Amino acid sequence: MRQYRDLNRLNWNDRTEIHAKSKFYDVDAFLADDAPRIGLDQEELGDVAGRTLLHLQCHFGLDTLNWARLGARVTGIDFSEKAIALARSLNDRLGLDARFLCSDIYDAKEVLGGEQFDIVYTSYGVLCWLPDLDGWADLISTSLKPGGIFYMAEFHPVTFMFEPVDGELKIADSYFNTETRQYVSDVTYTGDDDPLAHPVTYQWQHTLSEIVGALIGAGLSLEFLHEFPFTVFNMYPGLMTQDEQGRWRLKGNHHPPLLFSVKARKV
Template sequence: MNLENMIHKNLLRWNEITSIHEKSAFYDVAQFKAGACTLKSIELEEVDDVKGKSLLHLQCHFGLDTLSWARLGARVTGIDLSDEAVTLAQSLNDELGLDARFICSDVYKTPAALNHEKFDVVFTSYGVLCWLADIEAWARIISDCLKPGGTFFIAEGHPVENILEWDNEALKVAYPYFDPEPIECSSETSYADRTTKVSNTDTYQWQHSLGSIVCALIDAGLTIESLKEYPFSSYEKYPGYMELCEDGWWRFKSKELNAPLLFSIKATKTK
């Protein structure tokens, strides 16, 4: 299957699960409408004050994090491949009386979709990189969208997390760490709702090593300010083997398991 068809398969999946996610306890749209902020401590601390700044959110899904940035005073634009997600995001924006802008676009076409507009901050997070075939082109897009002196920030599932699976009650390496080929995946449910079955079960994903992500950003002209790794996850990645802690992060129940589950990168464009 060629790349265009793979992306189309992924789009069908995301369009279908958008309505499932809207109703899920995982996203808890009702609480968000009541004023809850969906941003997590990592990005709030690292990105810091966004009041008055222009912020571009890549692969924003249906916009809860994007709208949370808007509530914090940023002038936000959300980009996503899924037209269903973008429609829902814009509807939420209008309902809540916020001033966000949402655009449906392939992430690689972002500069053209935005008429090469530049931003103070480019942000993306949690479950985005596995959908990208070309990490070098992604990094160039980020650089192209940033103003000189602008900040890029990503919080994301660690590449080590992506190669692990539970097998006979043990955590084992199930996928290669270095693999440029697409991985064909199949799941009857979504991470946000493991009870509702979907018809679009198949997707294509890509594994990117931490080194390839960092080098892509450097090669695109960004200066890495920080690279951090964390022993917790933003959701129950391994059901039954993790627990939700008071700080809102999911950790392994067993203290013997000490693998990186998240990472973050903060970078700046100096020119």
């Protein structure tokens, strides 16, 4: 699995350079407007002021810095050294005190050296990069103080079954196919045309019961599991509409779950 993750890391380094200039992430707007952004995850997690928060797979840190703007004392972890370098420079430009660590999720326990947090957070496009959810859940449990909260908002695993073909959503893969999947795409999801030098990635499907089961197995107690008919980007181009809150839904009357969220507590 290590060689797959190394190839994924090269792909994420390429993406970071493109994402940093993209309209999708709009770094200039983030730097210019210091009002924290309130989306689904901020609404559901609630007040974080003064709490220590570990953000897993933080990419180049915009969400992490947003939590810092909301008053949390944040640490972001990601395995892309380009993403972490950019996150650190954005933190310096904003004069915040976020800490960013470069580490694979599966090495993060050693990197954190037993440090524990009030909150562990992760979101939007993280689990498909992880071959082993038990190792991920163990990291979450180990990194939480007793009574601490884990929160995630993530693309629903059902969404990985579908592909837009000729203006319709077709079933393209099995919900239960957990084998290593190879994808080749020379562009990223931000809508930019710049080609990726490392277009091959490896990803893994995890069903909802496997995700929740891994968290329970690591000793967390579930507080809620929510499913939503909207998502945070134009996941199926040509088949979605965006509402005034910026949320994307499938056109028509049939709505599969597009996002889910979980809140769990370390007992």
